[in-house]
Amino acid sequence: MRARNGENLLIEMDEVTKIYTLGQTRVEALKGISLKIGYGEFVAVWGPSGSGKTTLLNLIGMIDQPTSGRLCFGGREITSLTDNQQSDLRNQAIGFIFQGFNLIPVLSALENVMLPLQIRGEKLARALPAAQKRLAQVGLGDFIQQRPDKLSGGQRQRVAIARALVTEPSLVIADEPTANLDTTTAMKIVDLMRELNRGENTTFIFSTHDQRLLAQVDRLIDLQDGLIRGEEYRR
Amino acid sequence: MRTWFKIALRNLKKNRRRSLITLLAIALGFASVCLFGGFTQYMYDANQEAAIYGRALGHLTVFKQGFLEQGQLDPARYLLTTEEIESIRGICTANPQVVMVTPQLQISGLVSNGKISTIFIAHGLVPSSIDAFMNGMKLFKFLEFEGRKLEDDSPYGVAVAKGLAKLLGLKVGSNAVVLSTTVDGQTNALDMEVFQLLNVDTEFLNNKVMRVPLAFAQQLYDTRGADRMVVLLDRTENTEPVFKQLRTAMQELGLGVEIKTWKQLSQWYQKVRDMFDLIFLFLFVIVFVIVVMSVVNTMSMAVLERTREIGTLRALGLKRRGVLLMFGIESSFLGVFGCGVGLLLTFMVRAWVNFAQPTWTPPGISASVPLKIILLPSYMVSSGIALVALCVLASLLPALRGSRQNIVDALGHV
Numbered sequence: 001m002r003a004r005n006g007e008n009l010l011i012e013m014d015e016v017t018k019i020y021t022l023g024q025t026r027v028e029a030l031k032g033i034s035l036k037i038g039y040g041e042f043v044a045v046w047g048p049s050g051s052g053k054t055t056l057l058n059l060i061g062m063i064d065q066p067t068s069g070r071l072c073f074g075g076r077e078i079t080s081l082t083d084n085q086q087s088d089l090r091n092q093a094i095g096f097i098f099q100g101f102n103l104i105p106v107l108s109a110l111e112n113v114m115l116p117l118q119i120r121g122e123k124l125a126r127a128l129p130a131a132q133k134r135l136a137q138v139g140l141g142d143f144i145q146q147r148p149d150k151l152s153g154g155q156r157q158r159v160a161i162a163r164a165l166v167t168e169p170s171l172v173i174a175d176e177p178t179a180n181l182d183t184t185t186a187m188k189i190v191d192l193m194r195e196l197n198r199g200e201n202t203t204f205i206f207s208t209h210d211q212r213l214l215a216q217v218d219r220l221i222d223l224q225d226g227l228i229r230g231e232e233y234r235r
Numbered sequence: 236m237r238t239w240f241k242i243a244l245r246n247l248k249k250n251r252r253r254s255l256i257t258l259l260a261i262a263l264g265f266a267s268v269c270l271f272g273g274f275t276q277y278m279y280d281a282n283q284e285a286a287i288y289g290r291a292l293g294h295l296t297v298f299k300q301g302f303l304e305q306g307q308l309d310p311a312r313y314l315l316t317t318e319e320i321e322s323i324r325g326i327c328t329a330n331p332q333v334v335m336v337t338p339q340l341q342i343s344g345l346v347s348n349g350k351i352s353t354i355f356i357a358h359g360l361v362p363s364s365i366d367a368f369m370n371g372m373k374l375f376k377f378l379e380f381e382g383r384k385l386e387d388d389s390p391y392g393v394a395v396a397k398g399l400a401k402l403l404g405l406k407v408g409s410n411a412v413v414l415s416t417t418v419d420g421q422t423n424a425l426d427m428e429v430f431q432l433l434n435v436d437t438e439f440l441n442n443k444v445m446r447v448p449l450a451f452a453q454q455l456y457d458t459r460g461a462d463r464m465v466v467l468l469d470r471t472e473n474t475e476p477v478f479k480q481l482r483t484a485m486q487e488l489g490l491g492v493e494i495k496t497w498k499q500l501s502q503w504y505q506k507v508r509d510m511f512d513l514i515f516l517f518l519f520v521i522v523f524v525i526v527v528m529s530v531v532n533t534m535s536m537a538v539l540e541r542t543r544e545i546g547t548l549r550a551l552g553l554k555r556r557g558v559l560l561m562f563g564i565e566s567s568f569l570g571v572f573g574c575g576v577g578l579l580l581t582f583m584v585r586a587w588v589n590f591a592q593p594t595w596t597p598p599g600i601s602a603s604v605p606l607k608i609i610l611l612p613s614y615m616v617s618s619g620i621a622l623v624a625l626c627v628l629a630s631l632l633p634a635l636r637g638s639r640q641n642i643v644d645a646l647g648h649v
């Protein structure tokens with residue numbers, strides 16, 4: 001595994017902390033995380049609620065800034081990037097899958113999937129086939145014109161997965177992607193993510209507090225109280 | 236870009252009631268700006284017409300140099316001689332835009348019915364020129380007198396303001412005597428016959444004013460001169476260029492005269508304009524406040540409701556300015572549709588005005604005239620653009636707040 005050899009790393013975190021201050025109270029959500037993740041890994045961040053999973057994923061996904069420490073993405077130190085540069089990097093290199101699906105309600109499944117491409121200014125002639133391909137890949141080829149409110153939870157999350165993959169990112173971040181789904185659907189979603197990870201060598205990091213979903217993962221990061229308590233390589 | 240248009244339109248449709256109320260506010264604002272603008276234009280045009288034609292000021296007036304400052308004190312010195320009148324006429328008639336050049340002489344003195352006398356001021360003009368002036372009246376068109384027309388062949392037939400006639404007990408056909416001093420300082424008296432009773436609205440003038448044939452005025456002052464030459468042009472738009480051409484031509488001849496445009500001479504017109512500009516400003520401020528407030532309100536609600544959506548889009552890589560653009564487009568749609576509906580309203584009101592032809596009595600006019608609304612496309616287009624720009628600017632306030640918030644906080648928003 002490349003990650004263990006320390007070369008060609010996608011993500012490198014060094015003593016990263018995150019402290020939330022709410023008036024007088026300070027919450028140390030992350031207390032010093034050092035972590036290396038290589039291209040193509042399928043990583044689960046596991047831990048009880050409040051352990052800092054969401055915070056960790058937000059920092060890796062560049063939608064939040066660490067309080068201290070070093071965080072590199074694809075070899076670039078990201079804390080020194082401007083907001084616009086981070087936005088560009090998110091658009092090019094990262095796909096997001098949210099717990100609440102976060103589809104745009106006024107757009108159809110197809111339009112939702114095309115969105116990341118259109119944010120970067122891609123022409124419709126290129127965005128359309130890419131989005132159609134991804135929707136077919138997640139098994140929603142027949143539902144492309146539906147608005148999100150006409151789809152089931154599992155279908156919505158499939159649309160979200162198609163949206164996350166349409167830009168062919170190097171990393172997909174999924175924060176508790178199955179928390180709003182029943183067990184069978186949740187299993188299917190994890191299977192789908194695993195399949196896409198294998199097929200295209202896209203790195204996946206997802207968080208969960210459900211042990212049943214961990215069977216598929218290569219690597220398990222056990223988060224406890226803002227610290228990595230243990231790591232486990234499954235394969 | 237199409238995606239952002241789609242998102243904007245669909246969100247407006249989704250919040251139908253809210254969008255409609257904002258749209259209506261913009262529409263009413265736009266319609267009132269257009270309609271009041273159209274009414275203002277009518278007032279400008281009508282008062283311009285009243286100055287040039289109704290009060291027989293013409294487009295341009297030529298005076299002897301210094302007449303306007305000192306003419307009142309020493310009229311004899313500042314009269315145009317017959318030679319000067321002919322030179323001016325020659326220069327003016329050579330200009331193809333000039334329709335008519337006519338001498339006028341304003342006089343004052345006493346008028347008496349045999350028992351009582353009172354002061355008068357009179358406008359002496361060539362009776363046959365009066366029709367040329369009156370034919371130019373299109374907006375404030377009304378019969379301004381009772382009785383018969385003044386005639387070139389009846390130099391003693393004059394027009395008397397109704398107030399003055401009442402004061403002296405004069406009717407159409409009555410006779411009276413006017414008294415004044417000639418240019419040489421001799422006392423002179425002339426008989427006159429009332430041909431017309433004039434409608435004069437200004438109280439101050441109503442018991443003083445007369446209109447007399449030029450020959451009558453000249454005979455009373457014992458002169459063959461005039462105090463001004465009035466020039467009528469084919470079109471009012473030509474006033475400025477012809478003004479410059481004639482001024483140069485007269486300077487080259489060394490005539491010792493000065494030339495003024497109707498605007499320079501008509502303080503009334505300028506005052507009406509100033510007043511309407513002020514009222515318009517007032518209206519515009521009200522519309523401005525209403526539009527800004529309703530757009531800020533609507534867009535604040537939109538930003539608040541879609542906080543999670545903003546967070547999602549930012550996570551997908553949308554820049555801060557992209558968020559501004561998204562809400563800017565939405566608000567410009569409100570502006571464009573609002574103006575569209577406003578335009579419809581404007582045309583509906585104008586159609587009603589054209590159909591019902593309501594009449595009114597404007598200030599400075601003694602009869603009721605049909606009310607009109609004169610819509611200028613250039614004016615409506617610029618108001619529309621200004622209003623849409625205003626909508627976009629108003630949306631920036633809430634949109635900026637939306638674009639600046641922390642992405643994680645936005646995503647966690649419920």
Ligand SMILES: Nc1ncnc2c1ncn2[C@@H]1O[C@H](COP(=O)(O)OP(=O)(O)O)[C@@H](O)[C@H]1O
Binds near residue numbers: 027028051054
């Ligand atoms: N925006 C915030 N402000 C203050 N405290 C926060 C905020 N977000 C998370 N926390 C706190 O940080 C800790 C870690 O939270 P989180 O990363 O959401 O954990 P998890 O996703 O594992 O449930 C928790 O104690 C939580 O209360």
Ligand SMILES: [Mg+2]
Binds near residue numbers: 053054055175176
């Ligand atoms: Mg969480």
